[in-house]
Amino acid sequence: MPDFIQQTLSLREFGFDPDGTGPSQRYRQFFTMEQLAFYLRENFPFSAYVSVALYEKPSRREGWIKSELAFDVDAKDLPVKPCGCGEGQVCERCLEEARRVVMLLSDVLSSDLGLRELRFSYSGRGFHLRVLDESVSKLEQNERAQVVSYVTGGVVPTDLTFVLGYSKVFREFCARTLERLPEERLREVFPKLAKRIQEKKAEVVEALRRGRREEIRGLVGKEERLLEFLAKLNSTWVDGKVTVDVKRILRLPSTLHSGVSMKCVYIRDIENFSLDQAVPRFALEGRG
Ligand SMILES: [Zn+2]
Incomplete structure (x- = not known):
């Protein structure tokens, strides 16, 4: 799990999908990595999520401190696709397109808006870009919408x-x-x-x-x-709803996307990211 989440673990709200129908268990708080690991082993949820926000009381979603500025580029929802994928489908070509869009966004965020703390992850069906800079962490919904525009x-x-x-x-x-x-x-x-x-x-x-x-x-x-x-x-x-929602939860990097059997992974080098990095070990072993 990336450092920026570990270092703020106890201030974040965690959410879990207990049965594959969506993250219905929310308001979870963990004070240590061991507690989180124990919870995951005991409950083996379908999916795990973490808030973009930090709270004084994450278990009640109260005392909002700040939120990452998050962008979600989902390959299944691209407005124009470079491939033959229908609605809801994803292939390597549209994932590559999504990666390029995320890189374009990060160029604009850094060159035009002077933002420096950009973190990328592969979500299983696209990419998440989180901006951690203090200068944007307190922006409100309409200001975040303007950044998307x-x-x-x-x-x-x-x-x-x-x-x-x-x-x-x-x-x-x-x-x-x-x-x-x-x-x-x-x-x-x-x-x-x-x-x-x-x-x-x-x-x-x-x-x-x-x-x-x-x-x-x-x-x-x-x-x-x-x-x-x-x-x-x-x-x-980009999915503008994700960016404006300061209480959003996003898939937790280092966990499995059970719908597609790919890992949600933290990406250190977006320019050289390849999908192989997101294939879980059990899937490789299955190939014999
Ligand atoms: Zn496609």
């Missing part, structure tokens, strides 16, 4: 051409979203324009990257609506 490019900026800062984040996320968007999805929103956008996609993406609004308008007309549509999709690369 910023790091995902969820709002059309007033000036698309600004070289750095938010405009750049927005342009990059839009280009990424549009590049991967299939024509059917475009047709749902732009029945008449979809074919044209699809044909000119490479040029539109390039114009987006450069912030050339007039060029986009020249290529597909109504660029305002296209930008609004992309902004809305951008914000769904």
Whole structure:
């Protein structure tokens, strides 16, 4: 279990899923690692979770002190998938996509917002990114929602051409979203324009990257609506509900995701993470 959880163990609320239906047992508090280990051995829950918040009284969820700023990028819920996975499905390609999105978020969090204490874990179906910096730990819900909007490019900026800062984040996320968007999805929103956008996609993406609004308008007309549509999709690369919820519990790194038989693991090096690190030993032994 990562140090940042061990060092604050007794201030966190733990939650457990006793029967595979979800974390119905909450309000658990442990003062030592031994107590937690004993509890796990005695009760062998399906899943274990830990709060992003620290409390004076975690067993009553009272006396909120602060919360990590958490981002959840779930491969099964990506707004645009690079593979053939249907809703609720996950494969190596969409997991890789989720990993890249998490890396993009961490770039923006560190370069634009100056945050330094970023911690990653593999959740079993995607990735969690927790920001531990004191400067964001007391943010309230609406402020956390604004951070989500910023790091995902969820709002059309007033000036698309600004070289750095938010405009750049927005342009990059839009280009990424549009590049991967299939024509059917475009047709749902732009029945008449979809074919044209699809044909000119490479040029539109390039114009987006450069912030050339007039060029986009020249290529597909109504660029305002296209930008609004992309902004809305951008914000769904992460599960915003997780970020704004300061009392959220997240899967505990070092425990098993029983639904997929993969371990939720703490990741020291997100750039070089490979899924092999999350395969539990019993599954390897099973391969004989
Ligand atoms: Zn997939």
